[in-house]
Each structure stands twice: as structure tokens, then as C-alpha cells.
Amino acid sequence: MNKKILTTLLLSSALLLPTASPQTVQAATTETKYEWSYQGEGYSASFKDKTIVRNGVNYIEFASVAWLANLDYTLDSTGKRAGFKAWIKKIAVRDGSKIAMLDGKKVTMEGPAFLKNNPQSEKMEVYVPFKFAVQALDGKYDGYDSATHMIKVSNIHNYSFISKVYKGVTYTVTKANGDIFSTVGNNKPIKLTSLNASLDLSDINIRSTPKGLLLITVNDSYGEPHINSQLFQVLFKKGQVIRRTSVDFNWGSTDRVDSYNNKIVLNDGQKLRIIEDGTGNVLETINLLDLAGKGKNQLYSIEAIDDAMILIRNAGDRQLQLISRKTGKSVILFDQLLTPKQQELVKLDSGAMGAGDGLTFIKQKGDTLYFTISAEGLAKTTATYSLSKLAAL
Template sequence: MMYKKYALATLLTSTLLASTFTPIYAKSATPVTPYSYELNYAQKEGYYSPSHGSTVTRQGTTFVAMNDWLTDQSGLQITWDQSGTRASLDGFIKKIAVRVGSRTALLDHQKVTLSAAPFKAIDPLSEKSELYLPIRFVVQALGGTELRIDAANHKLVADHLQSLNVLKDSYQGTTYAVKKANGDIYIAQGKNLAKRIASINETLDLADIEVTATPKGLRIMRIGDSYGEPHINYQDFTLIFKNGALIRQSHMNYHWGVGTNIEMYNGNIVLNDGQTLRIIEDGTGKVIDTIDLFKLGGGKDTYTVEGLQPDFIVVRSIKNTHLTLIDRQTGKSIILYKELLNANQQEQVENDAPPMGRDDRLTYVKRNGNTLYFTYDKGSKNEKKLTYTLK
């Protein structure tokens, strides 16, 4: 969920912008019906959510209104200075600044010359005063292909535009972001341009991001994503950074539902891909232990890990969803709902199985000596605290 590079500063020099624009409309005394436009944004596979609208022409140059329909899809956010004449279009990994009435603009902090000056006018679609920019500049700034004319539909079309929609989180002056269209990871400090440092190679849908730090200075980015229709599938990504560089990562797909995985064990980081558990030493990022979940779980499956101790592990199979206690030395496993729940509750578990139903509603909490603590139906009016004594 790869793409062409986005850096266009060297490509879009003032000479290029000034010399390669060819007017869409020939000058004519006869009024010309404005073309509509279709801007298609690149995704890992194909296109998604194209921007549609109408163009206007002034003195041979075709303009497009930077209204909500276009900025939402492109990921550009427009802010104006107090005079209302200078507009900043910020897409985190792309920065544009223009001034109404001036052909001089800034693209990624580099001065460029536009084919015609931007202006403000009432957009018939939004019925608001909008910024109008030359459409070729918009397409090139977003990395798209040249405009082509679809004469049959009286439409201008450009493909492979780069949607700049990102998810961001900041920690101690550094902003981390993931691009939703393809999973590229960026960092930025202060007013500097964002720098691509890695990728999870995945298109994200209803996603969120969180960046934290470990006690010994590693940065951890966690990305959760609900996808599909009606968004019943869930996946998460964990990335570990050291001195700004990605050193470890894991991806787990829960398919139907959302799983829970422990994040730390004995002061170290836990990475789980559903098949292998890796214990990562804090500070260094070294892998100090691995646990074969296939071997412990008794077969090929995807396993979440809710509890980990030197002598046992608490896992949940994605297929049967049952929380299971496994002795790490002997491999003996205990399906916990059969030990902790009464007959009526067990019947509910067995008759209300996923994917359309619920799991066993058990949550591992902690260990105290030989006693393990669990919660049943956490957060509901039927919530109960349960215990299990290790033999």
C-alpha cells in the first residue's frame, strides 16, 4: 500500500514554467465553452477519488478554482495573509506560495514564474470567492502528467497526480507523517521541507498515527488502519526509528475485528507480525529474542499476544478468536474461556462466534505471583474481574 519521486524543484524551473505552457484555448472572437477537468490521483493500484470541476480561461490561459473539492483530494491546505492577497498552499510534503496578480510564485521554497497571474473570483460550484491558478501549474506541481484533451467529452484530463493527504504526529519538534495514498513515511523539522525516510507500501483508509519515545530514546510510530467496506478489516504497523532512521518494523492484519498486542516486555519493545514475536532491545534496536508463534500455537494462523512472561504466553488466534494460555516450556495450551466462564457464558461464546459475532470477551490484565487476572466483557454493564491460578 511504489511511486515516482515527488521532488520537483529542479524540474519546475522558471524557464520551464514560463516557456512550456501552451494555451488550451486559441484566441478567438467567438466565446468558447469552458472545458471541465478530471485530475486522477495516483494510488498503489490504479486511481482513486479524482477531482472534477470546470475551468475558466483568461487571455489564453486555463485556470482552475482551488475549491474544497480540489484541495480535499490533493491534500493542499490554503491559508491567506492578512492582506488577503498572498496564499500559502501547504501539503506537508509540498509547499506552494502565490500572490494574486503576480506571476512569481514559490514551489518548495524555489522561485518559479507562472504562465499567468493567479486571481480571486466567485466559483460557481462553491459559490465562494476562490483562488484560481493555471491548471497546468497545479498538475505539474502535484507531479501529474501533461494535460490531454478529451474532445468527445469536452474535458481536460491529467493522470498520476500525487495526493498529499497525510497523517501527522509530532514529538519534541519533529513531525512524522505517513502518506495515505502509498504509505510513504516523512519527517520534518521546523520550516524545513519534509524528507521521505521509509515506506510501509500500503494504501491507508480510515487510519490514525501515534509517535512515542522509549525510555532509552528510540522513537516508535504506530499506525492503525480500518479498511474495506464497511471497514470491518483492521491492520496495524509498528515502526522503530533511531536517530531519524527506520531500523525495525512490523505489520499485522487482523482482518475482521481488532486485536490487542503487548508493546513492551521487561523494558524492551515487542514486535508481532502474527507469526513471529521479536523482542527488540531498547536503545540499540537489536533483536534479542524471537518466539515462533506457529510452533506455540499449534499451526499456521495469525496470533495476537496479550501477555508474555518467561514461563507462559497469552495468545489469541485470529481464526477462532479464543484467548489461550500456553506454557512456553511444555507447549501445553489452555483455552481460557472454558476455564474462566460459566456454562451460560461459554454457550454465548460458542453461539456468537466471529466473524459476524464477538470473541470470548476476555482480556488479559496482569500477573501477580501465580495468579493471572482477566476482565470479562470490559467496559460493559456485565464487566467482571476473573482470576486463574497457574498450576
């Protein structure tokens, strides 16, 4: 998502890639400038630094760039073999050897890896040939740019992921692009689909429906300080994707329901699809824009739904709106449940991290909806709204 791609960062090599000194790396005869462009968690960035050249081969300190790629770094008991891994990505090199292990296969590097102590670092530095570092991190070696006089590298991957075990199957979502995999035991992971989106601070929810469908929901918060929300829903039948949807709520909150009365609810922020369990057929499509009546460029999350009503929250003004599915009549609950004094305090607590409309939906019991009212400077209280009032409009 372009709006989530941060402006290119020129990171200090003093912080990220310790440059080898003559005392640290012997036989370094010259250096080459390079630009390293990589994926972070929900963003892209780059930095510039210099390689060292040893016996005609460009080298880079690999532990630092592996850390940026979210790989764990370990040394074996001899202190001569360095390993880097994260889920299915596995890399290992040995001091003085040209042979590396990359994702279970032997690879011959241009020159031998070498490990050196850095007095300013707690961990051993690991130097590998530059081109191998790019290959190992699934990047693209763009070659020498005569205009900038440096080697350019792009699309260095990030291997951060989220996973959850459900009914003996491990489901994994990569944060770099939202690829979804399933793994049983020690078997090879199977790619199910991709969300085609970069993720930041994510949570994955997996559940089976009564009639055998599988719903995977990914909620992601992004930006600083993670005040933006996006939602992804993927519905599977016998391992195949049959329905999917996604929505970026920006400052708005994400959906709180995905089903009712044994029906599945899929929301893209503007249209709500009611899905039949078992078949995956669309039973009904609800146009949220028409129901809410606040204009076209709006997005809505779903907080509650049954056959009589739907409770939605606007991602822009963040107001809860209760709508009758039978008559189309609606009420803004901020106007109905808050006193003038409460409304005044809630309006003062505005902004992306503010109280919104001050209302949090708690539960439905029979004909009654329960809410809490809270904001900065306002004691938390409970409020209720009867659906009989909505029916009488």
C-alpha cells in the same frame, strides 16, 4: 494495498468542483473535459469535470481539489492572495499574477491566477492554470486521451499526516504512503524511512528503550467503519533502521505489547521476534502458527508475554489463547472462563463489530491474569485465570 483501493468514484462536480458560469468567470470561451485521479486517506478515487478556457489556457478551480488533498485554504487580509498548506506543502497565488509560490520557490504559470466570488459558496473560488494545479499537487499530467476526448491526470497526492513530538523532535508520518520524517525546530525535515503503505485513521507511538534504541509504532484502522487494523513497527539505532515489521490483521485487533523484561517484541502476525535491547540482535523467533495449532493461514496479535507464557488472539475467530512457553500446552480462554449462558450470548454478538470472544485482557498480577467478560445483552463481569493451571496441563 490493493484491497484498500476503492473502486473509482465518479464524483459530482456539483459537490466538489463548482463549474464556473458565464457570470462568475468572464472571458471563458470554451471548455475541456478532464479526469482527475487522486489519493485519499487509505484509498484512491477519481472524478470527471470540465475546465474553463481563458485566453487559450485551461483553468481549474483550485480550492476544491486542494481540499481533496487535505490542504488548508486561507486568504490574506486583502482578499487577493490565496494560500494552501499542509505540513511541508505550501502553495500561494495572487489574483491577476502569473507568479506562484510553490514549496518556497517562485513558479511562473501559463496564465494569471484569478479569484472570483461564487454566490453559492462561502469561500472565494481560486482559478489557476490546469497544468500548474497538477504540478502543485505532485501529480502526473498524462495528456489528452483521444479515445475518451479528455485530459487525464493521475497520482494527485494527498497531504494528510500524523505527527508527534518526542524529546524535542517532531516525527511525522504521511498518510499517502507512510513516509516517516523527523524535524528539529525549523530545520528541514529528514526522511527516515517509509512504511510503503497508505494510511487512514492512524496513531503513532514513539519510545526510547533503556539502551538507546528508538521504536516507532504506527497503528492504523481502515475501511468503513474503520473495523480493520494494521500494525507497523520500525526499530532505529542511531537514526538508522535495524529492524522492522508489519501485519494487516483485517478484522482482528492489533498488538497490545511491544516489550517485556527490557526486550523488544516485533510481531508480523505469524512469527514473533524477541529483540535484544542495545544491539538489536534477534534473541529468539517464536512461530505463532506452530504454537497455536490452528493452521497456516492465520494471524495472531500479542496481548501479553513473559518468560513463562504468551497470550495471543487469533485475527479470524478472535479467540484469546494462553500458551505455555515451556511446555507448548495451551488453553482457549473462552472455554475456560465463560459459562455456557455467557458463551451463548457472546456467540449471538458476532460479526466484525461484535464482541469477539467476549474477553478483554486487563492485567497480570503475579500468577494471575485478569479479564473482563462483556457482550451485547451481557452484564460486564471480571474473570481470572491462574498460570499454575497452565503449568499443570
